[in-house]
Amino acid sequence: MNWTKKDLLGIRELSKEEILLILDTAESFKDISKREVKKVPTLRGKTVITLFYEPSTRTRVSFEIAAKRLSADTINVSANTSSYVKGETLKDTAKNLESMQPDVIVIRHEMPGAPHMLSKIVNSSVINGGDGAHEHPTQALLDMFTMREKKGRIDGLKIAIIGDIAHSRVARSNIFALKNFDTEIICCGPPTMIPPYLEDLGVRVEYNINKAVKNADVIMMLRIQKERGGVSYIPSINEYSTIYGLKQDHVKKAKNDVIIMHPGPMNRGVEITGEVADGPYSVILDQVENGVAVRMAVLFLLTGSEA
Amino acid sequence: MKILIKKGRVIDPRNGIDEVLDVYVNGGFIEKIDKHIREKDHDVEIIDADGLIVAPGLIDVHVHLREPGYEYKESIKTGTMAAVKGGFTTVVCMANTNPVNDNKSVTEYIMKQSKAEGACRVFPCGAITKGLKGIELAEIGEMFEAGIIAISDDGKSVRNSELLRKALEYTKLFGIPVISHCEDEDLSKGFVHEGKASIISGIDAVPSIAEEIIVKRDMALAEYVGSPIHLTHLSAKGSVDSVREVKKRFKKVTCDTCPHYFTLTDEETLSFDTNTKVNPPLRSKEDVEAIKEGLRNGSIDIIATDHAPHDFTSKDVEFNIATSGISGLETAFSLSLALVHEGVLDLSGLLRKFTEAPAKAFKLPYGELKPGSAADIIIFDPAARWTVDRNAFISKGKNTPFHGRKLRGKNLLTIVGGKIVYREKTP
Numbered sequence: 040m041n042w043t044k045k046d047l048l049g050i051r052e053l054s055k056e057e058i059l060l061i062l063d064t065a066e067s068f069k070d071i072s073k074r075e076v077k078k079v080p081t082l083r084g085k086t087v088i089t090l091f092y093e094p095s096t097r098t099r100v101s102f103e104i105a106a107k108r109l110s111a112d113t114i115n116v117s118a119n120t121s122s123y124v125k126g127e128t129l130k131d132t133a134k135n136l137e138s139m140q141p142d143v144i145v146i147r148h149e150m151p152g153a154p155h156m157l158s159k160i161v162n163s164s165v166i167n168g169g170d171g172a173h174e175h176p177t178q179a180l181l182d183m184f185t186m187r188e189k190k191g192r193i194d195g196l197k198i199a200i201i202g203d204i205a206h207s208r209v210a211r212s213n214i215f216a217l218k219n220f221d222t223e224i225i226c227c228g229p230p231t232m233i234p235p236y237l238e239d240l241g242v243r244v245e246y247n248i249n250k251a252v253k254n255a256d257v258i259m260m261l262r263i264q265k266e267r268g269g270v271s272y273i274p275s276i277n278e279y280s281t282i283y284g285l286k287q288d289h290v291k292k293a294k295n296d297v298i299i300m301h302p303g304p305m306n307r308g309v310e311i312t313g314e315v316a317d318g319p320y321s322v323i324l325d326q327v328e329n330g331v332a333v334r335m336a337v338l339f340l341l342t343g344s345e346a
Numbered sequence: 347m348k349i350l351i352k353k354g355r356v357i358d359p360r361n362g363i364d365e366v367l368d369v370y371v372n373g374g375f376i377e378k379i380d381k382h383i384r385e386k387d388h389d390v391e392i393i394d395a396d397g398l399i400v401a402p403g404l405i406d407v408h409v410h411l412r413e414p415g416y417e418y419k420e421s422i423k424t425g426t427m428a429a430v431k432g433g434f435t436t437v438v439c440m441a442n443t444n445p446v447n448d449n450k451s452v453t454e455y456i457m458k459q460s461k462a463e464g465a466c467r468v469f470p471c472g473a474i475t476k477g478l479k480g481i482e483l484a485e486i487g488e489m490f491e492a493g494i495i496a497i498s499d500d501g502k503s504v505r506n507s508e509l510l511r512k513a514l515e516y517t518k519l520f521g522i523p524v525i526s527h528c529e530d531e532d533l534s535k536g537f538v539h540e541g542k543a544s545i546i547s548g549i550d551a552v553p554s555i556a557e558e559i560i561v562k563r564d565m566a567l568a569e570y571v572g573s574p575i576h577l578t579h580l581s582a583k584g585s586v587d588s589v590r591e592v593k594k595r596f597k598k599v600t601c602d603t604c605p606h607y608f609t610l611t612d613e614e615t616l617s618f619d620t621n622t623k624v625n626p627p628l629r630s631k632e633d634v635e636a637i638k639e640g641l642r643n644g645s646i647d648i649i650a651t652d653h654a655p656h657d658f659t660s661k662d663v664e665f666n667i668a669t670s671g672i673s674g675l676e677t678a679f680s681l682s683l684a685l686v687h688e689g690v691l692d693l694s695g696l697l698r699k700f701t702e703a704p705a706k707a708f709k710l711p712y713g714e715l716k717p718g719s720a721a722d723i724i725i726f727d728p729a730a731r732w733t734v735d736r737n738a739f740i741s742k743g744k745n746t747p748f749h750g751r752k753l754r755g756k757n758l759l760t761i762v763g764g765k766i767v768y769r770e771k772t773p
């Protein structure tokens with residue numbers, strides 16, 4: 040199949056075939072990162088702008104490395120909401136950037152829908168690098184890539200997603216992605232962090248972490264978003280870590296070959312103990328590595344480049 | 347000016363009229379309604395209404411005319427021109443202007459400006475509290491002397507129950523209702539309805555209970571005090587249920603909903619189109635069905651527009667920071683006619699929601715057709731098909747989620763006080 044979309048705004052817009060196309064393409068790019076010269080000329084002459092309204096070193100750097108390994112020129116634009124105060128709207132910024140003729144704009148924004156708005160303004164391809172609590176499609180793709188790599192399949196997996204589901208774009212995108220496959224998804228967290236109607240997305244809700252991780256093939260931990268007032272949903276970080284922090288005991292309840300995932304950055308000792316994060320089941324660093332390959336694949340497909 | 351409307355199907359719920367009749371207008375009033383009225387003079391404008399419906403001019407109890415202070419969004423002139431195009435001959439304008447209509451000089455300004463430039467009748471709604479701040483009562487008596495017909499802090503609910511109680515007590519002196527915008531501030535820190543769509547979009551959401559809780563509280567206070575209360579722009583099933591329950595014993599409760607709450611669901615917000623952002627938010631399919639049922643069974647008395655015009659830039663931003671509201675005057679009646687086409691209401695029942703019911707709730711001497719009454723009349727074609735084009739709006743507010751929508755039924759001619767103030771140009 041061929042890629043036909045101008046943008047990557049969310050997983051929800053993707054078909055199963057499109058998801059698989061990205062994963063398969065990423066497979067072929069993963070090797071490049073292992074070569075001595077980690078660079079191919081595929082995107083030479085193309086320009087990729089990363090427009091980040093929220094600070095995120097890891098996602099921005101991952102996109103930047105992905106673009107550079109494909110020989111694209113990259114430009115980082117850090118904006119913040121204070122530009123609203125100065126009177127410059129996302130629309131103004133977008134129009135300014137557009138006049139510089141970029142091929143791709145990667146946008147991270149604290150408000151849901153901002154990438155969708157941007158895509159209507161600019162001719163460039165737009166990649167959603169995370170919009171509020173809405174979507175983070177490349178994260179979900181790299182998570183699936185890692186699952187498939189470690190488990191050899193996606194179908195048939197039992198996946199426990201644990202933490203602040205309500206405010207997590209990672210959880211949402213993963214749910215949208217995994218629902219395309221024959222998977223069982225269990226969402227677990229304090230009731231204040233599980234939004235009502237979540238089951239309408241076809242997932243099971245479980246408040247007890249011991250029950251959630253039982254026989255899981257994948258345990259996906261989420262970060263407590265301290266900067267988003269996440270703390271007001273629970274009595275204390277301390278209590279949260281006591282009840283919902285992932286410990287060795289929990290891992291034992293899962294399948295023997297369980298993998299532990301985390302989108303990072305981790306609050307060590309809060310949602311996950313250091314022991315588990317650095318333990319044999321953890322694939323957290325593989326996720327980071329695969330992130331580059333998946334983003335290379337997305338950039339490649341969106342720019343319609345010839346391999 | 348004399349007008350003779352010939353052969354229209356005259357429908358007036360208040361006086362139980364529904365038959366083909368002629369209507370003779372003279373000097374601002376209806377002089378005669380009869381089977382065949384012969385033209386007496388040669389200076390009479392004769393309007394052939396054969397195949398069309400002749401009804402009392404519509405009354406909208408909830409509009410934002412934005413003047414004074416936000417004339418770039420709307421003015422009394424443009425807002426009332428939009429009103430008469432939509433079939434409204436009387437509008438009640440909310441107090442959240444700048445300055446706020448919380449004292450008689452602002453009320454007087456609105457009254458004066460409406461008389462000078464308004465295309466239809468305008469009745470201001472005064473604020474309940476000074477500056478809409480919810481701290482102390484506005485000068486309700488002085489505003490009443492100047493012309494207000496109700497009070498409301500619309501845009502927000504009066505958070506302090508004791509203060510709302512005082513407002514309900516104080517208005518007894520003037521016999522005007524309190525209009526309640528039902529929204530619990532603490533529960534409504536969001537921009538869309540809390541439901542499946544918000545779970546998908548990740549937009550901060552407002553649960554229906556944020557409305558329902560205040561509906562219950564405000565009715566309880568009104569009942570305790572014994573004062574009339576009008577609950578505006580109801581959107582949730584639970585609200586309709588409570589109103590129905592309380593109305594069984596307490597008769598001074600009235601309420602309205604708006605066309606978007608029985609036409610659109612929260613699924614529309616998945617587009618991130620800021621024109622779908624309203625307050626209260628578009629609700630679930632179940633709520634929409636309950637609103638329709640409430641209109642059918644009489645729990646909901648009135649259809650209002652909550653006409654909330656905004657300038658282009660207020661909507662051309664990210665969803666979260668866009669302003670809330672729909673420019674509704676020019677589409678409301680046509681959207682509501684869908685209720686008739688769907689069989690929810692008959693024509694007379696629908697017209698009651700726009701004429702008799704609002705006139706009764708707000709003690710306005712309009713909304714009926716009988717000899718001696720003011721000649722506020724519309725002529726519409728319930729079958730005319732047309733497509734909403736926001737660029738053709740008279741209102742300065744082009745903010746509508748209905749742009750491009752095909753509708754059935756349209757107002758063709760509007761008479762206010764015996765003068766033709768709007769006439770559809772047919773090519």
Ligand SMILES: [Zn+2]
Nearest residue numbers: 500501527579
């Ligand atoms: Zn309101």
